[in-house]
Amino acid sequence: MTEIAKVTIRAARREDVGTIIAMLADDPLGGARERIEDPLPQSYFTAFERLQHDPNVLLVVAEDGEGTVVGCLQLCILPGLSSQGASRGLIEDVRVAKHRRSRGIGEQMVQWAVAEARARGCKLVELLTHHTRVDAQRFYERLGFARSHVGMTVRF
Secondary structure (H helix, E strand, O other): OOOOOOOOOEEHHHHHHHHHHHHHHOOOHHHHHHOOOOOOOOOHHHHHHHOOOOEEEEEEEEEOOOOOOEEEEEEEOOOOOOOHHHHHEEEEEEEEEEHHOOEEEEEHHHHHHHHHHHHHOOOEEEEOOOOHHHHHHHHHOOOOOOOOOOOOOOOO
């Protein structure tokens, strides 16, 4: 069994954007969506600035003991009227660097996001994963998430 890697979860910084985008692009789905160029397109930094200024969005990274970013996720706190006015947490873009997978890093990040959502008054936490990501679905089910909805998307 692989040793569990202890990580620190911290707010993402501008200098982390390239590493985050590389992790998002490191599979067939992400590779088709993201643009890995040097320099990175300005659109990523513009989006990062918007995220930094939104108190209901937390973009975080997982950092190993040597200060290397090895994972990321985004937690959105969504206020709502349904469920008696309950807020919900939405976890998105969970990624662990390919060479660091299966060491408990993703689990630590998701557990952090669930705890943070609860601390911010959310009554439930949701996430979406692409129907082709079967390993990710098993991972989330192991962490207590249940299949409950059918997701639909319109891209522009």
